[in-house]
Amino acid sequence: MKRTDSQHFAFTHEAMPILFHKETSGVFKYLERDGAKFLRFWWDNVGTRLDADRHRSPEGLSLQIKELEKGIKVAFVDLPQPREVGEVYFLAMVRLPDSPNPFVRKFQFRNTQVYALQYEGGGSDGQPATGIYELTPRARNIRLKDGCEPNNAEFLKEVRKILKLQS
Numbered sequence: 001m002k003r004t005d006s007q008h009f010a011f012t013h014e015a016m017p018i019l020f021h022k023e024t025s026g027v028f029k030y031l032e033r034d035g036a037k038f039l040r041f042w043w044d045n046v047g048t049r050l051d052a053d054r055h056r057s058p059e060g061l062s063l064q065i066k067e068l069e070k071g072i073k074v075a076f077v078d079l080p081q082p083r084e085v086g087e088v089y090f091l092a093m094v095r096l097p098d099s100p101n102p103f104v105r106k107f108q109f110r111n112t113q114v115y116a117l118q119y120e121g122g123g124s125d126g127q128p129a130t131g132i133y134e135l136t137p138r139a140r141n142i143r144l145k146d147g148c149e150p151n152n153a154e155f156l157k158e159v160r161k162i163l164k165l166q167s
Contacts, residue, residue: 007056008080011046012088014139016077017114020093021137024112028065028095031075035063039077056080066156068165071097078152082119089117089130089150092159112137115162117147117155132158 005013019042020027030038043058060080067073077091096111114135123129130147132155144162148154 005050006054006084006087007043007047007050008082008087009084010050011043012079012091012116013086013135013141015042015046016091016093017135018137018139020075020114021112024095027093028073028075031063032065036061039063056083068094068160068163072163072165074156074159076152076156085119085121087119089119090152090155091116091135092155094159094163113163115144115159116141117150117158119150120147132162 016039039061040058043061047055058080060078062078064076064078065073066076073095075091075093077093079088079090082089092115094113094115096113116133116135118131118133118141120129120131128150130150132144132147134142134144136142148158
């Protein structure tokens, strides 16, 4: 993480995706037990590595854990309002189930995925432009498609579509 990144950017693009992809079970254990307290711990931890003028208040940081379908869990993180292009409205950290049959091999390299609804600046209609991105285990930010309104219900619908789940 660069000292010039905003705390918001570093938290959503580096800290949480890398931690989640690497330690999925542990992250879910702490999220289920401590919820937003765990997220605030990491928010503050990220802030210690940045220049003071890049710090942000965690106001608005919240969490919901949902089971989308049997075995598919998502930690849905609502973030402080983005101020800069590249900052995120919502994170969906998805844990997919392992195959129950060890003889059936899915073409799947990992059972975690992280999606973000990212602020892309002001749109031509005065509304914020957004994009849906996947955040990889190596903190790559891959744009998947144009985003939806910055509304958590709409974003959750988009995540379900990406995962090819029934709405």
